[in-house]
Amino acid sequence: MSTDLHTGFDEQQYPHINKGLDGIVAFSTTKSFIDGAIGELIYAGYSIDTLAENATFEEVCFLLWNDRLPNSEELAALQAELIKERNLPEVVLNYLTSTDKEAEPMAVLQSAVSMLADFDPTKGKFDSELFMSQAISITAKIPSIIASFDRYRHGKEVIAPLDSGSTAFNFLYMLNGEEPGTQAEKTMDLCLILHAEHGMNASTFTARTVCATMSDIYSSATAAIGALKGPLHGGANTAVMKTLLELEKEGKDADAVAFTKKKLANKEKIMGFGHRVYKTFDPRGRHLQKMAKALSEETGHEELYRWSMDMLNTMKSEKNIDPNVDFFSATVYYSIGIQPDLYTCIFTMSRISGWTGHFMEQAANNRLIRPRALYVGEKNLPWVSVDER
Numbered sequence: 001m002s003t004d005l006h007t008g009f010d011e012q013q014y015p016h017i018n019k020g021l022d023g024i025v026a027f028s029t030t031k032s033f034i035d036g037a038i039g040e041l042i043y044a045g046y047s048i049d050t051l052a053e054n055a056t057f058e059e060v061c062f063l064l065w066n067d068r069l070p071n072s073e074e075l076a077a078l079q080a081e082l083i084k085e086r087n088l089p090e091v092v093l094n095y096l097t098s099t100d101k102e103a104e105p106m107a108v109l110q111s112a113v114s115m116l117a118d119f120d121p122t123k124g125k126f127d128s129e130l131f132m133s134q135a136i137s138i139t140a141k142i143p144s145i146i147a148s149f150d151r152y153r154h155g156k157e158v159i160a161p162l163d164s165g166s167t168a169f170n171f172l173y174m175l176n177g178e179e180p181g182t183q184a185e186k187t188m189d190l191c192l193i194l195h196a197e198h199g200m201n202a203s204t205f206t207a208r209t210v211c212a213t214m215s216d217i218y219s220s221a222t223a224a225i226g227a228l229k230g231p232l233h234g235g236a237n238t239a240v241m242k243t244l245l246e247l248e249k250e251g252k253d254a255d256a257v258a259f260t261k262k263k264l265a266n267k268e269k270i271m272g273f274g275h276r277v278y279k280t281f282d283p284r285g286r287h288l289q290k291m292a293k294a295l296s297e298e299t300g301h302e303e304l305y306r307w308s309m310d311m312l313n314t315m316k317s318e319k320n321i322d323p324n325v326d327f328f329s330a331t332v333y334y335s336i337g338i339q340p341d342l343y344t345c346i347f348t349m350s351r352i353s354g355w356t357g358h359f360m361e362q363a364a365n366n367r368l369i370r371p372r373a374l375y376v377g378e379k380n381l382p383w384v385s386v387d388e389r
């Protein structure tokens with residue numbers, strides 16, 4: 001039996017494993033605070049409700065990167081930088097317009113973000129002087145990547161980014177080929193604000209873990225995209241829409257209560273519900289719920305909201321589980337005409353601000369992230385030659 005003298009870790013008698021690192025505090029951060037009992041979310045001092053009512057996504061980016069809000073000159077400078085950085089390197093654009101049209105958009109996005117490292121003149125040097133401009137560049141390019149691939153796969157001409165307008169406006173323009181109205185831009189901007197940052201979720205933890213090895217910011221973002229893609233994390237929004245579209249097949253009178261109960265009886269998870277930290281309604285969900293109601297009525301898809309409410313009430317009464325951010329965001333994106341398999345890409349477009357904020361925070365006070373595992377396998381087995389096994 002060996003005990004690590006430095007940590008006191010005993011490989012034989014380690015007392016307790018927090019499966020899923022439940023309840024483990026791994027870092028201190030100024031980026032966000034969550035009170036899961038009362039459903040409170042704060043980004044760098046500001047309540048999510050305050051930001052949802054007043055901020056723009058660009059102001060939230062500045063906040064997450066600098067721990068304070070910008071003055072008007074700083075905001076204008078950031079907007080100008082983001083606009084300047086929207087164009088993609090030709091090789092990346094060529095990839096986006098020649099890859100398999102059936103490819104998963106998140107996989108394409110992940111590959112394209114990793115390619116951006118090749119075109120960084122500093123070659124991804126781990127230098128705190130460079131992190132801000134790298135964060136701005138990746139944040140500016142992700143919407144261009146998503147829109148370019150989506151247009152290509154649908155046989156449409158790829159559109160160059162605008163040299164003006166907000167991230168939300170430019171993205172909708174590049175995606176749809178026409179300038180969005182004020183309401184559509186506002187809806188997209190609010191979605192970007194609500195998804196920007198969220199404590200030590202799986203993708204942010206991944207981003208920080210990669211940073212802690214002193215690898216570059218592109219590797220960190222690429223790894224984080226991989227973590228976000230999973231259906232237990234950011235991939236849940238696409239999965240929610242799949243569920244709602246399953247209901248749609250049964251017609252407008254589909255019974256969402258029976259549908260939910262049946263899934264629960266089969267021990268299936270209902271996507272868009274439950275959370276490791278929130279034990280009440282996700283505060284982001286309240287804003288999305290309001291938008292989902294208004295938009296589904298506006299677009300003549302009231303049944304989506306009705307089914308959502310039936311599912312919500314059934315989950316509450318059967319399991320006492322509340323919806324998370326992904327539940328109503330699915331209906332919002334659907335109502336503004338976005339394809340379900342792009343929903344997690346849009347989550348990425350926003351969360352890149354949080355990941356890169358955490359990257360800078362980790363780099364400024366770094367230590368390699370290296371937890372331990374309890375070995376439960378066998379030891380000292382005799383070697384058996386291959387033809388005797």
Ligand code: CMC
Pocket residue numbers: 020201231232233234235236268269270271272273274275276277319321324325326
């Ligand atoms: N549907 C049905 N039962 C659920 C659900 C759900 N969506 N979520 C949790 N439960 C049950 C689960 O079966 C378990 O029951 P029991 O104790 O009887 O076995 C109990 O609640 C605790 O669940 P858990 O899976 O141990 O909780 P966790 O903290 O490990 O997982 C979660 C959290 C988000 C992965 C989980 O709630 C889940 O799988 N939800 C569905 C996927 C989803 O919507 N993910 C998005 C998360 S929020 C946005 C983001 O961060 O990306």
